[in-house]
Amino acid sequence: MKNILLVLAVVVLYVLHQDIWFWRSARLVFGFIPIGLFYQGCFSVAAALLMWLLVTYAWPAHLEEEVEEANTGEDRSA
Amino acid sequence: MIPAIVVFLYLAIVLYIGIFAFRRAKGKEEAEDYFLASRSLGPFVFLFSLFGTNMTAFAILGSSGHAFSNGIVTFGLMASSSGLVIPLTIFLIGTRVWALGKKHGFMTPVQMFRDRWECSHIGTTIFVVQAVLLVPYIIIGIMGGGTTLYTISDGAVPFWFGGAIVAMVVMSYVFFGGMRGTAWVNTFQTVLFLCFGAIALIVIGVGMGGFRSAANAIQNSPMASLLTRERISPYYFFSYTFIPLSAIAFPHILIFCLTARKMAQFKKTVIFYPLCILAIWLPCVFLGVMANRVTDIPEIRQKQEARRVLATQGKNMAPEQRDELREKSAGDDVIMVLLKHYAPLWLAGLLGAGIMAAVMASDSQILALSTMFTEDVFAFYGGKTRFGEHVQVQTGRIFIILITLFAYIVALRAPETIFELAIQYAFSGYAALSPLLIAALFWKGSTKWGALAVTLWTAITVIAVAVLQSVVPAPAPGPATVLWAPGGVEVLSRTPGGTAVFGFMPVVPMVIGSALLMIFVSLATRKPASTTLAKYFGGR
Numbered sequence: 240m241k242n243i244l245l246v247l248a249v250v251v252l253y254v255l256h257q258d259i260w261f262w263r264s265a266r267l268v269f270g271f272i273p274i275g276l277f278y279q280g281c282f283s284v285a286a287a288l289l290m291w292l293l294v295t296y297a298w299p300a301h302l303e304e305e306v307e308e309a310n311t312g313e314d315r316s317a
Numbered sequence: 318m319i320p321a322i323v324v325f326l327y328l329a330i331v332l333y334i335g336i337f338a339f340r341r342a343k344g345k346e347e348a349e350d351y352f353l354a355s356r357s358l359g360p361f362v363f364l365f366s367l368f369g370t371n372m373t374a375f376a377i378l379g380s381s382g383h384a385f386s387n388g389i390v391t392f393g394l395m396a397s398s399s400g401l402v403i404p405l406t407i408f409l410i411g412t413r414v415w416a417l418g419k420k421h422g423f424m425t426p427v428q429m430f431r432d433r434w435e436c437s438h439i440g441t442t443i444f445v446v447q448a449v450l451l452v453p454y455i456i457i458g459i460m461g462g463g464t465t466l467y468t469i470s471d472g473a474v475p476f477w478f479g480g481a482i483v484a485m486v487v488m489s490y491v492f493f494g495g496m497r498g499t500a501w502v503n504t505f506q507t508v509l510f511l512c513f514g515a516i517a518l519i520v521i522g523v524g525m526g527g528f529r530s531a532a533n534a535i536q537n538s539p540m541a542s543l544l545t546r547e548r549i550s551p552y553y554f555f556s557y558t559f560i561p562l563s564a565i566a567f568p569h570i571l572i573f574c575l576t577a578r579k580m581a582q583f584k585k586t587v588i589f590y591p592l593c594i595l596a597i598w599l600p601c602v603f604l605g606v607m608a609n610r611v612t613d614i615p616e617i618r619q620k621q622e623a624r625r626v627l628a629t630q631g632k633n634m635a636p637e638q639r640d641e642l643r644e645k646s647a648g649d650d651v652i653m654v655l656l657k658h659y660a661p662l663w664l665a666g667l668l669g670a671g672i673m674a675a676v677m678a679s680d681s682q683i684l685a686l687s688t689m690f691t692e693d694v695f696a697f698y699g700g701k702t703r704f705g706e707h708v709q710v711q712t713g714r715i716f717i718i719l720i721t722l723f724a725y726i727v728a729l730r731a732p733e734t735i736f737e738l739a740i741q742y743a744f745s746g747y748a749a750l751s752p753l754l755i756a757a758l759f760w761k762g763s764t765k766w767g768a769l770a771v772t773l774w775t776a777i778t779v780i781a782v783a784v785l786q787s788v789v790p791a792p793a794p795g796p797a798t799v800l801w802a803p804g805g806v807e808v809l810s811r812t813p814g815g816t817a818v819f820g821f822m823p824v825v826p827m828v829i830g831s832a833l834l835m836i837f838v839s840l841a842t843r844k845p846a847s848t849t850l851a852k853y854f855g856g857r
Contacts, residue, residue, distance in 0.1 A: 249405065256398060256558065259551060265544040271532040272603075273544035276389040279397040280599055286401045286591035293408055294584045302416035303580045305855075309420045 245297050252289055256282060321470035323666025324673050328486045331502050331677070335490020338498035348696075351495035351710045352424055352688040358576045362504050364586045367573050368593050369503035369674075370681040371403070371564055372510060380598055384605030385648030386624065388543030391605065394557045396598035400591030402561035406751075408587045410565050411574040413758045415583070417853070418575040426571045426754070427693040433757045433853060434765035435845045437697070443753070443772050444693045447568050450743040450779070451682050455720065458679025459484050459728040468653055469669045480728055483673075487680050488721040491687075492714050496576060499680045506674035510597050513671030516664070517656065518600040521607075524659025528603075531610040543606050556822035563747035566754060569685035601652065608651045616654045620646050631793025639793055679724075686720055687713045741815065742779045749775040749827040752835045760839075761850050767839035771831045778827045782816055791815075 261275045268277040349355055358366070384391040414429065423429045427447070431440035462483025463476040474482075490498045522528050536544060546554065564570055577583060611617050623645035631639050653672065656665050691713040695701065701709045753771055756763035785800075789811045792798045797810035797817060810817040818826045844850070 252401060253558070256393070256401060257551070257555060258393065262546050262551070265536050265541045267532055267536060267544075271528040273389045273532070273606075275544070275546055276392055276599070276603065279389075279393040280595060282393075282397045283400045283591045283595040286397070286404070287588055289401075290404050290408065290588045290591065293405075294587055298584070299412055299580075302412060306416050306419045306580070 241296055245293060248289055248292065252282075252285060255285075258282070319662045320666030320669045321466065321474060323663065324466065324469055324669050327670035327673060328482065331505070332486050332489055334501050334505060335492075335494035335498035338490075338494030338501055341497060348691070348701075348706050348709050348713075349422075349424065350497075351713065352684070352691070353572070353576050354495070354497040354500060356419065356576055357578045358500055358582065359578060360582045360585050362500050363577050363582045364589060364593075365507040366500040366503035367407075367570070367586055368590060369507035369510070370569060370573055370678065372507070372597065372678060379649060380601045381605030381608070381652045382648035382650070384602040385608050385620070385651045386646065387548050388545065388606055389602060390546040390549045390554070392598055392602040393546065394549065394554060395560075396594050396602070397591075398558045399561040399564070400594040402558060403564045404587045404590040406562065406565035407574070407583060407590070410754050410758060411571075412580055412583050414571055414574050414754075415577055415580055421852075424572070424575065425689050425692045426568055427689065428697075430753065430757060430768060431697075433845070433849070434763070434768055435849055436765035436768070439765050439769045439772075440693065440697075442769060443750075444689055446746075446772050446776050447750070448686060448689060450746045451568065451686055452720075452724070453743060454682045455679045455686075455724040456728050456731075458487070458677060458682075459721075459724050462673065462677060463728065465653075465669065465673055468650065469666070477729055480725060483677060484721050484725045484728075487677055487683065488717060491680050491684050492717050496684060499684050500573075500576065502680060503678075506677070507593075509671045509674045511593070513668055513674075515596075515600065517604065517652065517660075517668055517671075520660045520664065521604055521655050524655075525607065525611065528607060531607045534610050535606070540609050543609060550820065552817075552820040553822060556825050559748050559822070559824045559828050560744050561748075562751040562828065563744045566747040566751040567685075568689055569681040571754075572685050572688055573681065604655065605648060605651055608648065608655055611655070611658075614654060614658050617651065620648060620651075628794050632795070634793070636790030639791065643791075683717055683720055687716045690716050742783055745782070745822070745824040745827055746775050746779040748824050749778065749831045751828065752831040756835045756839070758853075761854055762839055762844060763835060764839040764842045764844055766842040767835040770834040770838040774830055774834050775827070778823065778830070782823050785811070785816055 256279075258275065258278055261278050264274050266274045268274055272280075347355075380391055380395065383395070414423075414426075417423055417429060421429075421432065423432070427440045427444045430443055431437060459480045463478075463480030466474045466479030466482065467476050470479075490502055494501070525531050532544070535541060542548060574583075608617055609621065623642045627639060627642040627646060631642070634642070653669075656668050660668060691700075691709050695712050696709060700712065750771065753768055756767065756771075789798065789800065791813050792811060794813050797812040799807050799810050801809040806819075807817075808819060810820075816823050
């Protein structure tokens with residue numbers, strides 16, 4: 240279930256990147272940042288948050304364990 | 318001349334870092350130490366050097382130039398899409414490649430492919446395609462260095478001499494320092510990039526009398542579309558999200574993934590990557606757009622005039638005239654022009670050093686090519702067994718000298734635009750090679766014949782797009798030239814910026830074609846032995 244939610248979050252963020260809703264808007268946020276640029280800036284922060292979720296909840300720890308096991312095996316045989 | 322002196326000082330620091338790394342290696346002549354820094358990079362160096370390796374001259378010069386002509390769309394097109402796709406591929410692919418490298422001692426992607434698919438010459442084919450797509454980067458890095466030194470010194474340092482200095486410095490620290498020196502230099506350069514963006518933003522903002530008035534002026538002018546994404550089609554925007562798939566398929570990035578001491582080092586890189594992109598690209602794109610409001614700098618006015626003439630009279634001009642106007646309207650030097658105008662001399666030098674750091678990102682590609690040559694060709698065809706590891710490292714060093722010399726000679730003779738185009742094709746080419754990695758790591762059923770089909774498809778499509786774009790000249794800004802429309806469906810068009818297939822950039826059919834070829838050819842051919850599959854997938 241956790242993995243499905245994370246995959247869904249990746250897909251949603253990918254769709255949100257297309258940002259067709261501000262395509263033709265030249266409105267300024269805080270009086271100087273174009274809204275389309277502000278949105279994509281916020282999108283980058285959201286991408287960092289998504290990466291944090293992936294690293295926290297879907298980290299492939301088994302790969303590290305496999306490497307450690309392989310290294311321990313090599314040490315023993317040496 | 319002061320900015321040029323600051324830049325020379327910067328080059329001396331970079332050289333020192335490389336030589337210091339050489340001394341740190343304490344005369345070790347092991348291939349793994351020279352080419353992979355003994356797989357020992359810590360979290361800080363790993364994050365900044367991996368990020369710096371990916372940031373070429375395009376990040377600073379190209380992004381602001383593209384934004385100057387196309388508006389804020391540049392950020393969504395190239396930066397935020399990379400901020401999602403690149404860390405995702407590092408998370409999914411980079412970590413797995415790291416683990417396999419640690420377990421089985423791989424130093425290049427081709428070594429892994431040869432082992433995974435039980436092949437030899439198909440691996441060599443992949444090596445050739447990867448190498449050919451990588452060489453233009455090295456050439457453009459030297460060209461960028463020569464041009465930057467020429468501009469910063471107001472012509473006192475000629476292009477040939479500036480290019481030679483940059484080539485010598487890069488060659489020296491890669492030659493002596495290997496991966497350790499390259500990683501340290503990249504870390505130093507990335508810190509400079511980050512400082513560069515912030516300082517440039519403040520200095521130029523103050524010089525322009527504040528961004529609020531500049532943004533309002535653009536909003537109320539005929540250039541208001543620069544604050545939107547009107548100048549790019551949604552199909553083109555969507556297509557661009559395929560381009561960052563190339564990052565993980567670049568050999569220098571994948572080889573870099575093998576240098577981490579622990580897998581935990583990937584965590585910070587994956588999380589902070591989108592924020593680093595934000596910190597560098599947002600100021601550059603914003604400044605590129607705002608430069609359109611600067612009316613007191615003649616160079617910028619000339620670019621705007623060339624753009625206007627191209628848009629209004631381009632249709633009636635010869636292709637060569639259009640190309641000339643395109644070159645005149647290009648904004649790649651717009652940040653340099655703004656800095657020269659608004660920053661004090663000493664600061665312009667410091668910021669010039671930041672730009673220099675960007676154009677010198679070819680170090681990792683040189684080292685990657687050397688690693689690939691010595692491992693995938695020299696060692697694979699018996700050189701290491703016959704002559705030993707010490708000779709292998711020395712061969713790698715000689716290769717570095719030869720490839721830098723070759724790149725320098727070509728940089729002096731060929732026009733820059735050729736290699737800029739080649740880099741465009743290379744991005745699409747590497748994106749089309751990404752199914753190789755996904756199939757090798759996640760699909761038991763993939764075969765060497767599927768890998769060969771993907772590699773040949775990539776080579777053929779890259780050549781086809783290059784030939785098409787050289788035979789059919791780019792039309793004037795506006796509607797594309799339709800080349801093939803069976804039954805009224807526009808299949809193939811030549812656009813002002815390149816080629817379109819069903820309205821998408823060529824990278825979309827290239828990646829989809831690669832994926833389909835991998836699937837169908839693999840299904841029709843024999844899988845590797847079960848012992849090989851067990852090595853990669855365990856009991857799964």
